[in-house]
Amino acid sequence: MGLRGVVGQGLEASHVMDFAAAFGTFLEPGPVIIGRDPRSSGVMMREGVVSALLATGHDVMDLGIVSTPVIQHSIQRNNAVGGISIGASHNSAEWNALKFFGARGTYLSTAEASELLDIYHLRKFHFVDYTGLGRLYTNEAALDRYLHDLAAVFDLEALRQYKIVVDCCNGTSSLILRRLAGQYGLNFILINERIEGVSFAHEPSINASTVSLQLAPLMKPLGADAGFLFDIDSDRVAIACEDGTPVSEEMVLPMIADAQLAKGPGKLVITNLSTTALLEEVAAKHGGRVVRVPVGRQAAMDALATYRPEQIAVAGEGTGAIMMPQFRFVYDGIASMLAILSLMHERGAKLSEIVAGYPRYSILKDEVPLVSQRVPMLMMELNGLYGDGLADMRDGLRVSWPERWFHVRVSQTEPVVRVICEQKGEAPCALFEALMDQVRSMA
Amino acid sequence: MREHRLKIGVSGIRGVVGEFLTPSLAASFAQAFGTFVGAGRVVLGRDTRMSGEMLQHAVSCGLLATGCEVVDVGIQPTPTIQIYVGATRARGGISVTASHNPAEYNALKLFNHQGLFFNHYERRELLDIYYESEFRTATNAEVRRITSDHETPMRMHVERVLRHVDVERIRARKFRVALDGVNGAGSVLSCRFLQQELGCALHAISVDPTKPFPREAEPRPDTLGDLRELVLRERANIGFGQDPDGDRLAVCDETGRVLDNDDVLALVVDAVLTAMPGDVVVNLTTSSVIDDIAARHGRRVYRTPVGEANVVEMMQATKAVIGGEGSNGGIIFPSVQYCRDSYTGMAFLLDLMERTGKTVSQLAQERLPKYTRLSGKVAFEHGRLGPVMQALEESFPQAQLDRTDGLKLVFEDGWIHVRASNTEPILRLAVEAREEGRASELRDLVSGLLR
Known part of the structure; x- marks a missing residue:
């Protein structure tokens, strides 16, 4: 939950200040940690966020240009009452956004988010008088403490053997990776590493098609063992194999789930209804179970809150955003990268061999313009048409059969109906075509 | 009595920080300002009020949102900011200060590209933009950066002032000077100015910009008790009292008596008219002592409504060489900048003491008719x-x-x-x-x- 828009065309300074003031009002008294991605508009947003937080009586620790996971770690490490990440992640440069975190560095729960929204809409902010205003300070040590936490979980020394190509997409990952290389001797070749505010080398989309265009062609010429593509705030990752093949973003979660479940058999994998069914297969291999929830971080956070951390192996999405319990459930692309590299090391296998070791699933996705009024009828009709499958209606309609499923849902971010369909082996073209026709005619 | 805890008008925005003067209001006002002056460099500084940091970030946010580049000069006296704006050809400047108002207040002082207060019509236009909320909005590619320059403004200010006095001879006299900086924006500059530049033996109190105001912010006889004591204890030749943003000056003579601000202005007018020919502009409430002094030099006095902007406008129109507002301790000397400047006052008074060899009380006694x-x-x-x-x-x-x-x-x-x-x-x-x-x-x- 947060605030997102195109700066100057929808997202204005007043929205930033009011949202930050609402957040400052919502939080318990205490320090708040902020950071930003390198977009030019981030400085403007930071100024607004800082003043609103100081005005609501919070000391502010500004980490400058950092990844979102570093902000979340710093919240935990410094006993801050919350944090704000200024950055639009995988959106193009003209976008920006605020992401809010609670006292443990985690996303707000649905209840907390709705309280924050109520304060925002009422515009009753708790501005303190001049004696109670907060102070602004910086913290240079945040990044090193984060790296220290990573080193405590992963055997970084063992990963020195790999030549790793990373497309930083001009975002925050280069700052972390350069330090990882300097302090722990990891061997990175960074491309698009320069921090940029206005134009990125390419869209920061974390998916297989960007990987195949930007990163995969470099793998063989550079003789790299693995390739990784980060979004601007480094909270998710996409992958290329040493032989130059891109790995679908859908594969990141199953691979990490496999690694995590191997160490903790029988645990849970939390994911959404739109993510690959390969997860059930991987989980079954380790006696684990997949818990599916509606799409969106909010639902994932609520699900996490209903289990004890030690029950959970991993949580994540098919978008390449993964949270591991070792890092107190923070979407962290860098940690995901280290988990994949560790998997290569533990198995003594090449990345392409590991990927080839999983059964093939084929996924098809498309979208149709939304007519909200017709959505309930659409879902009812589809449910009737596909009554032979197992229906889940928590987020649109998901119908599953053995080795095949589809999910039709309304996007939370755009006015479209998303249609997604997966099958083990060959692509479910006939089913997908039929579905698209039905959705188009009814939506 | 009804208190004005928030005032938004042609003189800008001023209020009690917290419930009344909010960061959102400050940012909106800065957006109106940025829209009015256009995308370019805008100088931003502040006094030492505890709310200054918070409001500076709000103003900075508003300026950046309209596509202005922010030049952060940090904590600086208002005249220092005004000089820097004019000298660096910025689009304008904003000083986050409530001047002599109590600590719970803050305000924005707004300057045009010459570092001057806007005239009445410009201020009305700015206010219209604010009320219409039709702000220019910069896209990501148009958002510019924040740069900072904390050193140049002070250097420029010192150079401008010292050009008009005989620094070597003042230094040689090693005046004993007492200073009450009210822990304001002038704290650092005043010590440097009096000690390093003018070679005075300085006895300063309340020159820690990180501390709250130790007295009422306005420098008046009844608020300058500590300065008077300091003058007597240290046997100082003169004592200076500033307000939080360093535009106003109060003067204490060697006997521990705080001079009327009108008399301070009169002494400076006398010194300036001795050095250069020209007319004088003061507001309607300023003492007739100014008329007597000007008459002595065969010069004319123009009178204006109360308010620095009014005095400055008339000074420009009449090409006056000196002016001010006696009632509130403002000395305006255009050769430095069209603004109230306590440093100009300090320099001219020390220069006058040096040239005449007289004490402050003697100068007042002998040169100024009694009113x-x-x-x-x-x-x-x-x-x-x-x-x-x-x-x-x-x-x-x-x-x-x-x-x-x-x-x-x-x-x-x-x-x-x-x-x-x-x-x-x-x-x-x-x-x-x-x-x-x-x-x-x-x-x-x-x-x-x-x-």
């Missing part, structure tokens, strides 16, 4: 102003009338000035006469009428 000045204020209801003014006119049929700012009644042997305050719901009353008895007589007459 008795009385002032006061009365709570006032809107709608009552007209009848009050009429009653005054009728009571003093022999007086010469000036209606440019409230009502000024000028007699052979004194004057009365009654005006509504711009910042508070009160009527301000000023009376001056050569004879003490006459002054009290005039004051009592007016007070009676006002009740």
Whole structure:
């Protein structure tokens, strides 16, 4: 939950200040940690966020240009009452956004988010008088403490053997990776590493098609063992194999789930209804179970809150955003990268061999313009048409059969109906075509 | 009495921080300012008020959102910021300061590309933009950066002022100087200016910009007790008292007496007119001592409504060489900058002491004709102003009338000035006469009428 828009065309300074003031009002008294991605508009947003937080009586620790996971770690490490990440992640440069975190560095729960929204809409902010205003300070040590936490979980020394190509997409990952290389001797070749505010080398989309265009062609010429593509705030990752093949973003979660479940058999994998069914297969291999929830971080956070951390192996999405319990459930692309590299090391296998070791699933996705009024009828009709499958209606309609499923849902971010369909082996073209026709005619 | 805890008007935005002056209001006002001056460099600084940091970030946010580049000069006296704006060809400047107002207040002082207050019409246009909320909005590619320059502004200011006095001879005298910086924006600059640049033996109190104001912010005889003690204890030749943003100056003589601000201005006017030919501009409430001094030099005095911007406008129009507002400790010397500047005052007074070899009390005694000045204020209801003014006119049929700012009644042997305050719901009353008895007589007459 947060605030997102195109700066100057929808997202204005007043929205930033009011949202930050609402957040400052919502939080318990205490320090708040902020950071930003390198977009030019981030400085403007930071100024607004800082003043609103100081005005609501919070000391502010500004980490400058950092990844979102570093902000979340710093919240935990410094006993801050919350944090704000200024950055639009995988959106193009003209976008920006605020992401809010609670006292443990985690996303707000649905209840907390709705309280924050109520304060925002009422515009009753708790501005303190001049004696109670907060102070602004910086913290240079945040990044090193984060790296220290990573080193405590992963055997970084063992990963020195790999030549790793990373497309930083001009975002925050280069700052972390350069330090990882300097302090722990990891061997990175960074491309698009320069921090940029206005134009990125390419869209920061974390998916297989960007990987195949930007990163995969470099793998063989550079003789790299693995390739990784980060979004601007480094909270998710996409992958290329040493032989130059891109790995679908859908594969990141199953691979990490496999690694995590191997160490903790029988645990849970939390994911959404739109993510690959390969997860059930991987989980079954380790006696684990997949818990599916509606799409969106909010639902994932609520699900996490209903289990004890030690029950959970991993949580994540098919978008390449993964949270591991070792890092107190923070979407962290860098940690995901280290988990994949560790998997290569533990198995003594090449990345392409590991990927080839999983059964093939084929996924098809498309979208149709939304007519909200017709959505309930659409879902009812589809449910009737596909009554032979197992229906889940928590987020649109998901119908599953053995080795095949589809999910039709309304996007939370755009006015479209998303249609997604997966099958083990060959692509479910006939089913997908039929579905698209039905959705188009009814939506 | 009703208090104005938030005021948004042609003189900008001012209020009690927290419930009234919020960061959102400050940012919106900065957006209006950025829209008005256009995308370019805008200088941003502040005084040492505890709310300064918070408001500076809000203003910075608003400026960046309209596509301005922010040049952060940090904590600086207002005149220093004004000089820097003019000298660096910025689009404009903003000083986050409530000047002499109490610590719970803050405000924005706005400057044009020359580092001057906007004129009345510009201020009205700016206010229209604010109320319409039709701000220019920069896209990501248009958002510019924040740069910072904390050193150049101070250097420029010192250079500009010292050009007009004999630094070597002042240094040689090693004046003993006492200073009360009210822990304000001038704290750092004043010590450097008096000690390093002018070679004074400095005894300073309240020059820690990280601490709160130790006294009432306005430098007046009744708020400068510590300075007077300091002057006597350290046997200082002169004592200086500043306000939080370093534009106003109060002066304490070597006997521990705080001079009337009118007399301080008069001494500086005398010194300037001795050095260069030209006319003088002061506001209507400033003492007639200025007329006497100017007459001595064969120069003319122009009078304006109260307010720095009014004085500056008239100074530009008449090409005056010196001006100010005696009533509130403002000395305006255009060769440095068209703004109130305490440093110009300090430099000229030390220079005058050096050239004449006289003490401050001697200078005042010998050079300034004696006047008795009385002032006061009365709570006032809107709608009552007209009848009050009429009653005054009728009571003093022999007086010469000036209606440019409230009502000024000028007699052979004194004057009365009654005006509504711009910042508070009160009527301000000023009376001056050569004879003490006459002054009290005039004051009592007016007070009676006002009740």
